[in-house]
Every structure is written in structure tokens, then in C-alpha cells.
Amino acid sequence: MLKLEHVSKSFDNLRALVDESWQLDEGQILGLIGQNGAGKSTTFKLILNFIETDSGQITWNQKPIDNQTMNMIGFLPEERGLYPDVKVGNQIMYFAELHGRSKAEIKPKLQDWMDRFDVKGSLNDKVKKLSKGNQQKVQLITALIHEPKLIILDEPFSGLDPVNAQILLDIIVEQKEKGAAIIYSSHDMNNVSSIADKIVMLNRGHVVLNGQTNQVRQSFGRTRVYLESPLTAAELSAIEGVEKVEKFAGGLQISLSDPKVGEQIFKLATKNGYITAFDQQPPTLDQIFRMKIGSDAIKEAESEGLTHE
């Protein structure tokens, strides 16, 4: 179990993390979300012992993370980097050996990993010969080849097309089923909400949300309704408890102040019989992110591509 307890870190006058606490069990996936500069990478650096905490402690199975524990960690940095003139196979083997695995142990697994990630290139190709996307897949293999117990992925989906992003999602879930604890940060909330068991949301170094993904969403109540019916936006806006009505994907997205208003809308919408869509859900992670981080931050986040509808 990975546990962060009251961790704080400052750089000169910048308070990068303030009293951060959360924990992650084996066989769980945690999505770490927040804007650029929220403290995600600093959190990773602290877990990896790249930098030291000012206060608080980080433990893995009740012990501080030491050199021995590091062999059980797989890390994909946000800024990718491989030796361009080294062959793909040798490169993967090198990183596996750095994590205490032998060549004999790793060599038979190399082609299997290349096939699972659908890398377009051979083990004998130099890394610089591969496309950027395939280089990223090789980098992911170097982070996972030694079958780590704790996997830290900093923006693993950036640069991957939807097909390859799905391959990665499947591999992350597979590693979870094998018992690994996985933390990853992502700009794409869909990727977070689809597989993360837990989420931690950071805003300017503070934890603003922490919990099971579904529970976090449920805690906001089923205040979002997607509706496809003869009712107009004006008719819906006139209902007490309706905060906002927006056009969305051919229907209407309705924000409620009270989940009970949903029943009233359902009755109104179906008074003449069949309608094509009525879906009452808690707010999405995107919407929660917007609510928690504030309008100024959202403008900044949108310019960075951090949120989407």
C-alpha cells in the first residue's frame, strides 16, 4: 500500500504541495488530476525520491521508499526520453536490468510486449528509426517490462491516438488485475473516469478531492440530466430547481440544484409517451473539475486542453 501522509513541499517561495494525504492499495488505479502546476509531477518526484519532502511522509507497505523498493516501481515520465542510437531490444533490456532483472529473464518476453503494444518496428531497429508514437510505446514497455508492483504514469496518453490509448488502457487494467497499484495523471478526464478506482484532484498544491471515483461523483448528487424530448430549453428553464439548460449532442444538458427535480422533468417529458433519452447522472469529472477549480483556472485549463465536454 502506498501512503502519503501530510506531505508538503516548497521551492523557494512557491508552495508546490500543502498537506497532501491519500493512500492507494494494491490492485487499485488512482487518477491524479489537476491543472499544469497543480503539483502532480511534484507528487511523483516525491514518491520516487527524486526530491525530499519538507514535512510528512511517504511509505510503501509501511516502510519508507528505499533503493530496494525502487526496483518494484515502474515510472513513465511526462517528458519522454530514450537513447536514440540504441536498438529497441537492448534499450528495453537495459532498463529491465537497471530494475534488477536478468537478461535471461527478460529476453523471452520482449517480442510479446512489442506485440501487445503493437509497436511498428523490430527489436533490432534503432529507437530513432521509430515514429514518435512508437517510441512512446517502447518507453511504456521500459516502464512495465520488469512487472512492477507500483506503476507511476505521468500523462501516459499524451501523444497516443484513440486506438493506442485504448491498448494502453487495457494494459493498465491488466496490470491492476495482476495486483499492481497504479497512479497516473491525465489531461483526458474520460481516461480517468473510465478506469480509475480512486481520484485525487489537486489545485495549486492542495488536495481538493480524494476518494473512490464513483463515490466522489455520487457525493455531488444526480444533478445532471441529458434529455431528448419535445420539451424546449425555455420550458425547462422555467422549472424551479433547473439551474442551466444547454444544447448538447442533439439533446439538452440540464443542471439541477436538487436531484429530485429530475423526476418532475421525467414526468413532463414523458406525458405524451415515449422519448428517446432521459439520463440522470452525477456530474462528470470534467464538471466537478470546473466546479472545484473556479472560472479563472478553467480558462487557463481550457487553453492547456485540460478539460473537454
Added chain:
Amino acid sequence: MFFVLIGIGASFLINKAVSGNQPTIGIVGQPQQVSLLKTALKSKASVKSESSLKAAKNALSNEKIDAYVKTNAGYTKTEIVANSKSSANFDSSSISQIISSLKTESAVAKLGLSAKQVKSITAPASVKTKYVSVENKKVSQNSNNGGRSVRYLFAQGATIIIFMFLAIYIQMTGSEIGTEKGSRILESILPAVPARQHFTGKIIAIVGLFIFQLIAYIFIALIAFALAKPFNYSKYLNLVDWSQLGTSFIVLTALITLGAIIIYIILAAVFASMVSRQEDVAKSTSVVMWIAMVPYFLSFAVASSANAPVFKVLSFIPLISQSIMPIRMAVSSATTFDALIALALQILIILLLVKFASGIYARNSLDYGDGKPLKKLLKYFQSKNS
């Protein structure tokens, strides 16, 4: 190679500046005296006859000659007048010496001695120069008096080779570390290997490469000697008595060289770890290159002043000792014990440097700020002291 050329060029310029142009000397005296002085001063000056003292003074004031020498018939009274502002290298003591010996020859001839007797009187005394070491009021013999020139040549050659290796390894280390940091590979390595351990491993690997390179060169040289046997190269090699070098001299020079290379590799690694972009590596390691150039150029001045206090001190200082101690040993100015002290100081500095440098490396390996390396270095020491 570029720096070696700079060194050769600099020493040529220094030599040229020291030797200067040959002076032109006018002689006021009898024609026979002019002829004798012309022969005696042939290698040192250009000599011409002056008809009178007045003519000589005129020539001097018109800068047609750099000096004039007026002497009487028996060389008993001689006057030398030289232009102090002349750019020519005028050496009055050697002229005085020549005139003194001409005076002796002239006086001896007047005594009516036979040619054999004259030769016996004027023949130079047999002088054998021997260098001894004086320490704690005790005089000890230097075992290798005859080998000074061979040892000096070896030491000076070694200094140039050391500098070439330093230039190569400073550049190589900088590029290796800078590439790993600049291309962000380090971010994938450090989760597996702690920064301090990675740094120490890297230094050991580069030193290992250097030792391997040396062994490879020795191996290649042995093969080359074997292949060149039919060309009877040994007669050229035997022109030098290699045994005069001495094992301790060669071994200590090699060890001091190795120590210096390790120190400079560590420094290059520290400076390279402080840049954030690959393209800045050369700029940052150039500081180390400049430091390496100082002892290299100093080495050309050591042989003539090996006992000067400044060189005595510098020959023990790590970073500099590799260029000075071998030359001091070669000219018998330093003993084997002195070299062992210099080596011990190098080892001490290497141990301290590895400790501090790995800390600096760990702190800067993931710092991509644009600060200047020296500023970052100062910041590290400030934070250490605070």
C-alpha cells in the same frame, strides 16, 4: 589536437620572444681583432668593423648597430656601449667572456710559449656537472643524473598527451551527461538507480573506458613493433637509453595522469549536470577546459625554473600537479616521495569530490532551470552551509 597546436604555437612564441633578433655589433680596434671577434661572436651577433670611435658612435646613434666594442691592442682595456632600447637580444657578459679569453691568448703568445703550451693553458677545464638533492642538510646522489634529458622529454611529452586525453574526456563526459539530462533519459533511469549511485557508476565507467583505451594503445603499439621488425626500427629506438627513465618515474607519472583525468572527469560531469539543454553542454564544460589549460601552459615554463617556490607549491596541487610534478621529477627537482605526496593529495581530492559532486549531481539532475552553472554551484554550497 587544436589545443596541442595552441601549446606548440605558444611555446614557439615564448621562445622567439626570449631569443629575439641577433644584435649588430661594431668593433673599434685593429683589423686582426675585428677578424678574431667576428669568428668568436659568429653565433651570437653580426659583427662589423668601425673605422673610428666617432664612426661607431654615429652608427649607434643612427641605430645602424645595436652596440659597439672598443678595445686596445692587448685587450687590457675594453669599453662596450649598447643601446638599451634596441629590440635585439644583446648579451654583454658573453662578449666580456670572449674578450677575456682573447686577452689571455694574447698575453700567453707574448711569453713566447710553444703551441702545445699555449693550447694546454687555453684549453677549457674539464667540468663535470652533477645534480644532487639537498634535503634536511643532507646531500644525496640522484640515481639518474645521465637520464635528465630523456626524462624531461618523456615528462614534457606526457604533459602534452595528458592534455589531449583531458580534452577528449572532458568533452566526452560532458556530452554523455548532458545528453542524458537534456534528452530526459535521466528521468527514466533515476527511478531505478539513485542519482548519487548513478553518478559514481558513470565516473567509474568513464575511468574504466580510459584504462581500457590505454591498454588498447599499448596492445596496438606492441603489434606495430612486431610488424615493423623487418624494418630494423630498433637502431632508431636504441638512440635513446630508455632505461634511464626509471620505473618509479614512469609509474608515478602514469598514476598522477590517471588521478588528474578522474578529477577533471568529475568536474566536467558536475558542470554538465547543471545545464538543461544539450546544446549548452559545450559552453558549460569549456570552464573545465580553461582550468585544464592553465597547468598545460605552465608546464612549458617549469623546466627552467623547477625550483621556483611557485612551481614547488603548484606541483602538489591537484588539478595542476599532473603537468608540473613529472617535469620537476625529470629535472631532479622533486623526489619520488614528493610525487607520492602529490598522488596522495589527488586521491584525497578525488574522494572529497565524488562525495560533493554526487550531491550536486543529485540536486541538479532534474533541475531544468536556466541558471548559470557557477551560480547553481554557489547556491548548492550556500544551501549546504545554511
